[in-house]
Amino acid sequence: MTPVLSVRNLKVEFPTRRGVLTAIDDVSFDIAPGEVLGVVGESGAGKSITGTAVIGLIEPPGRIAGGEVLLRGQRIDNLPPEQMRKIRGKRIGMVFQDPLTSLNPLYRIGYQLVETIRTHSSLSESAARKKALSLLEEVGIPAPDTRIDAYPHQFSGGMRQRVVLALALAAEPELVIADEPTTALDVSVQAQIIALLKRLCAQHGAAVMLITHDMGVIAETADRVAVMYAGRIAEIGPVREVIKAPLHPYTKGLMGSIPSLAHDSDRLVQIPGSMPRLTAIPSGCPFHPRCPRAFVPCPTFRPELQPEQSSQVACWLYHPFPVTAAAL
Amino acid sequence: MSVMTSAAPPLASEAARPLVEVKNLGRVFDVSKPWLNRLTEGLPRRLLTAAAEVTFSINKRETFALVGESGSGKSTVAKMVVGLIAPTTGEVIIDGVSMSDRRHDADRRRLRRRIQMVFQDPYASLNPRWRALDIVAEPLRAFGIAQSEAETAKQVGELLRLVGLDPADGTKYPHEFSGGQRQRIAIARALACNPEFIVCDEPTSALDVSVQAQILNLMRDLQDRFGLTYLFISHNLAVVRHMANRIGVMYLGRLVEVAPAREMFAKPKHPYTRMLLDAVPDLDLTGRKRKPVEGEVPNPVDPPPGCPFHPRCPFANERCRVEMPQPILTGGATVRCHAVEEGRI
Ligand SMILES: Nc1ncnc2c1ncn2[C@@H]1O[C@H](COP(=O)(O)OP(=O)(O)OP(=O)(O)O)[C@@H](O)[C@H]1O
Ligand SMILES: Nc1ncnc2c1ncn2[C@@H]1O[C@H](COP(=O)(O)OP(=O)(O)OP(=O)(O)O)[C@@H](O)[C@H]1O
Ligand code: SF4
Ligand SMILES: [Mg+2]
Ligand SMILES: [Mg+2]
Numbered sequence: 001m002t003p004v005l006s007v008r009n010l011k012v013e014f015p016t017r018r019g020v021l022t023a024i025d026d027v028s029f030d031i032a033p034g035e036v037l038g039v040v041g042e043s044g045a046g047k048s049i050t051g052t053a054v055i056g057l058i059e060p061p062g063r064i065a066g067g068e069v070l071l072r073g074q075r076i077d078n079l080p081p082e083q084m085r086k087i088r089g090k091r092i093g094m095v096f097q098d099p100l101t102s103l104n105p106l107y108r109i110g111y112q113l114v115e116t117i118r119t120h121s122s123l124s125e126s127a128a129r130k131k132a133l134s135l136l137e138e139v140g141i142p143a144p145d146t147r148i149d150a151y152p153h154q155f156s157g158g159m160r161q162r163v164v165l166a167l168a169l170a171a172e173p174e175l176v177i178a179d180e181p182t183t184a185l186d187v188s189v190q191a192q193i194i195a196l197l198k199r200l201c202a203q204h205g206a207a208v209m210l211i212t213h214d215m216g217v218i219a220e221t222a223d224r225v226a227v228m229y230a231g232r233i234a235e236i237g238p239v240r241e242v243i244k245a246p247l248h249p250y251t252k253g254l255m256g257s258i259p260s261l262a263h264d265s266d267r268l269v270q271i272p273g274s275m276p277r278l279t280a281i282p283s284g285c286p287f288h289p290r291c292p293r294a295f296v297p298c299p300t301f302r303p304e305l306q307p308e309q310s311s312q313v314a315c316w317l318y319h320p321f322p323v324t325a326a327a328l
Numbered sequence: 329m330s331v332m333t334s335a336a337p338p339l340a341s342e343a344a345r346p347l348v349e350v351k352n353l354g355r356v357f358d359v360s361k362p363w364l365n366r367l368t369e370g371l372p373r374r375l376l377t378a379a380a381e382v383t384f385s386i387n388k389r390e391t392f393a394l395v396g397e398s399g400s401g402k403s404t405v406a407k408m409v410v411g412l413i414a415p416t417t418g419e420v421i422i423d424g425v426s427m428s429d430r431r432h433d434a435d436r437r438r439l440r441r442r443i444q445m446v447f448q449d450p451y452a453s454l455n456p457r458w459r460a461l462d463i464v465a466e467p468l469r470a471f472g473i474a475q476s477e478a479e480t481a482k483q484v485g486e487l488l489r490l491v492g493l494d495p496a497d498g499t500k501y502p503h504e505f506s507g508g509q510r511q512r513i514a515i516a517r518a519l520a521c522n523p524e525f526i527v528c529d530e531p532t533s534a535l536d537v538s539v540q541a542q543i544l545n546l547m548r549d550l551q552d553r554f555g556l557t558y559l560f561i562s563h564n565l566a567v568v569r570h571m572a573n574r575i576g577v578m579y580l581g582r583l584v585e586v587a588p589a590r591e592m593f594a595k596p597k598h599p600y601t602r603m604l605l606d607a608v609p610d611l612d613l614t615g616r617k618r619k620p621v622e623g624e625v626p627n628p629v630d631p632p633p634g635c636p637f638h639p640r641c642p643f644a645n646e647r648c649r650v651e652m653p654q655p656i657l658t659g660g661a662t663v664r665c666h667a668v669e670e671g672r673i
Contacts, residue, residue: 042536043507156624157398186397187563189624191607213536216609243611257541259570261593261608267548268541268570274506 002073003030004175004207005054011066012046012053012231021278023049023062025231028305031175036201036208038222038239040215040254042275045228047211051177053077054209055092056084072174090120093168093206095197097180099160102167103152109136109163110148113170120171135166139196158189162196169200176201179211194221215258219243227251230276230286237311247313249291285316297321345424346385347525347557348392348409352418353382354581355404359629376629378404379581382418383655386574388524389551391558393568393589395604396578397625402561405578406529409559410445422525441471444518446511448530453514454502460513461498464488467520487516491546508539515546519554527559532567544570565608569593577601580628580636587661597663599641599673635666643667 012024024046031037039047052058054069056077069077076087088094096102104112113132117123123131129148136144139162152160161181168176178197182190198221201208210222218225219239226236227248235248246252256269273290276282282289288298297303301322303314360366360373379401386392394402407413409420411427420427422443425435447453454463464484467473474480485495491512502510511531518526528547532540544567550556562568568575569589576586577600585598596602623640626632635653638644645666653664667673 042538158624186625187565188397188604188607191609194609214609215537216611219611220609254538257538258611259541259544259564259566260611261566261569261605265570267545270541270545271538274508274539 001033003032003070004035004072005031005209006070006073007050007054007067008070009067010050010053010064010069012049012058012062013065014062016279018279022065022281023231023278024053027067027228027231027233029226029233029236031207031209033174033207034202034205035224036198036210036222038218038225039209039211039228040213040218040225041228041234042254043213044275044278046231047228048179049231050228051179051209051211055088055094055177056081057088089116089173090171091174093171093173093176095161095164095168095176095178095181097183099157099164099184100152102164103160105152108149108151109155113148113163113167116167116170131170132166135170136163138200139163139166140192141166158185158192161185161189161193165193165196165200169204169206172204173206175207175209177209177211180213181210182217183212183214190217197221215243215255227254230281231278232286232314233305233312234287234315235311235313236305237309237313241309241311247308247311247318248287248315249293249317250287253290285314293317347388347423348386348559349421350382350384350405350409350418351421353405353408353415353420354380354417355401355408355413356416374629377581377631378628379408380417382578382581382583384574384576384583384586386525386557386559388557389555390573391551391560391571393560393562393572393575394578395561395563395565395568395575397563399625399628400578401581402563402578403529404581406445406527406559406561410443410527411440412445441467441521442524443527444521444523444525445527445529446514446518446531448533454510454517456502459499459501460488460493460505463502463513464498464516464520467517471521473521483520487520488513490519490550491516492542506539507535508542511535511539511543512546515543515550519550522554523556525557525559527561529561530563531560533562533564540567547571565604566611577604580626580631582636582664583655583662584637584665585661585663587659587663591660595659597658597661597668598637598665599643599667600637603640635664641667643673645672 008028010024010027014021014023027050041047053064058064064077068075071091110132113135114128117128117131133144133148136148141147141159141162182193185193194217212218222239224237225239225242227234229250235242235251242251243255246255253269253271259268271290276286284299284301285303288294297316303316303319305312305314306319308318355378357376357378359376361371382405384392394405396402408415422439425432425439427436461484464487465480468480468483474483484498488495488498493509493512532543535543560571572589574588575592576583579600585601596605626639632639634650635648638648647666653666655662655664656669658668
């Protein structure tokens with residue numbers, strides 16, 4: 001089956017005063033219909049830029065400097081802005097961390113929903129309003145007919161994020177990109193939104209790219225996970241494997257640094273140092289200066305993402321390293 | 329190290345007394361419109377009870393944590409404990425000295441430097457126009473801890489090294505540091521005047537998990553080394569479990585359960601504590617299904633009558649809807665819940 005989304009060797013650059021900064025380098029992944037791909041990694045790893053590149057919203061002078069983005073096998077990274085605008089909202093839905101960036105504070109919730117529905121379908125005003133009501137009901141807004149004419153500020157944070165989900169799904173998109181959809185919410189409300197996102201996408205058969213810091217959210221929502229480090233994918237695989245038996249030393253460190261509810265530990269695993277600045281990415285494996293297991297090839301040769309067990313990992317521990325390295 | 333040696337060992341007679349006692353603490357905010365509007369629009373005054381009847385104590389070298397959803401009153405309690413805002417009711421007693429008793433002014437001033445606070449947003453709490461070394465040196469100068477500029481510079485260097493920063497980076501400004509490094513500067517500053525008690529309000533909530541691990545490990549190392557006492561605030565239960573000896577759960581300004589950490593995680597008693605624990609994502613992939621907490625936190629200006637949790641509580645009965653539950657002791661825990669008191673759950 002054709003994947004809903006294919007990203008091939010994506011490279012994103014930002015020209016800056018101090019030279020060209022490569023924010024994303026050689027990133028490739030697929031998302032199948034109905035599948036949830038989690039994207040994790042520390043701040044600045046390039047998660048949001050990857051999502052932004054997919055929807056064609058990289059702000060100039062930033063640009064896609066290489067690779068392709070395919071939606072159901074059709075290239076979309078080279079479409080004229082006008083055509084791309086139609087795809088966003090219709091075929092790709094978006095949910096961001098702060099619901100207020102997606103909602104216009106000046107318009108009533110109902111008006112915004114009806115407008116979105118009518119832009120992407122031929123429904124009449126009254127049919128669109130009916131659909132808006134049923135969407136609000138679906139995302140769990142109680143008594144939607146009494147709330148549909150409220151303004152965004154009259155809703156709590158959790159309710160606003162529900163409305164944003166309703167908006168993102170209004171046009172029945174094939175792909176939903178959710179960037180930190182629950183980070184601004186309380187744990188209790190977080191669980192409600194995640195359950196909702198998962199149920200809706202399953203019902204509508206949408207593929208989901210779920211970007212978050214929160215491994216807990218990934219653990220219960222994602223089918224597969226991509227772990228990003230310094231603009232590259234360090235490891236990608238089924239959620240169980242990546243969480244329970246991570247391969248890449250960075251993923252191991254990341255998993256160990258999360259305090260657990262289930263058992264006591266005196267110290268958390270600590271990855272020494274911090275992620276490099278993108279203008280000064282180390283040669284070889286970008287993780288090597290912080291890696292407890294770095295050896296001969298790591299400072300010099302860049303490991304590619306290669307299959308290992310049911311995952312793919314970019315680390316010399318799992319691949320035969322080039323002969324020239326042995327000679328060093 | 330020299331900076332940290334001046335804290336006197338506790339007297340034998342004082343050893344049993346908690347370092348921090350919070351008694352019946354409450355705070356009401358007036359959130360009315362300006363009086364002219366009230367007059368012309370005929371509106372009543374609106375009062376918001378951010379904290380009420382909050383009572384707990386913290387022993388020396390212990391970490392007491394406050395958890396709860398956004399708006400439950402955690403920061404309000406923290407600010408009253410360090411004296412940043414005045415309580416409406418109740419008092420805070422530190423090392424036997426009431427912080428609201430005017431007769432103890434001199435004692436209070438002495439106590440101030442033994443209490444420090446670390447905030448969630450290390451950027452907002454650091455003066456952006458000062459270099460890191462000036463930020464750390466400020467309390468040394470203000471409290472006259474260092475005798476000379478050379479002494480100050482030496483101590484600043486030691487403090488920066490203590491929190492894992494390179495003293496050579498002291499000449500940089502806050503924006504030149506990462507979030508984790510900024511939080512280290514804030515901790516170095518808090519440590520500068522040999523505090524015994526540090527209030528940490530969400531110290532790692534703005535940080536990545538890997539950076540969070542570095543900061544949490546650092547805080548525990550410093551506690552072991554200098555016998556620090558922490559009031560630790562977070563909404564992340566796993567972080568709290570990792571750090572705290574005892575935990576207080578807040579809901580709509582009230583402590584609904586206070587218990588030793590192990591006991592709370594093994595046997596949560598209050599229905600709200602149970603819900604919070606059930607709502608935590610299952611990172612260990614045990615197959616436990618996370619149960620979303622139903623409903624949302626009510627508006628604190630207009631709290632429900634009876635038990636404030638009753639509209640969301642699966643165990644609520646008629647009594648819960650009208651009567652505020654009072655704290656009762658059960659096992660090692662103090663709980664406010666009719667169902668627990670009646671033995672229904
Ligand atoms: N407009 C821009 N100009 C220059 N650099 C940029 C721009 N936008 C992003 N970057 C850089 O690209 C890198 C990746 O950013 P991105 O927002 O994708 O990170 P992220 O993984 O989403 O992090 P976070 O978890 O903090 O959201 C960062 O180092 C950032 O500084
Ligand atoms: N200065 C103030 N004036 C009016 N209301 C306030 C003030 N400070 C806090 N509040 C209110 O008091 C309640 C408790 O706020 P507080 O900041 O203590 O909550 P919190 O538990 O720290 O929440 P969070 O997790 O979001 O930090 C909230 O409803 C808040 O809106
Ligand atoms: S007192 Fe009643 S409503 Fe409140 S938590 Fe207990 S059972 Fe629930
Ligand atoms: Mg981001
Ligand atoms: Mg707070």
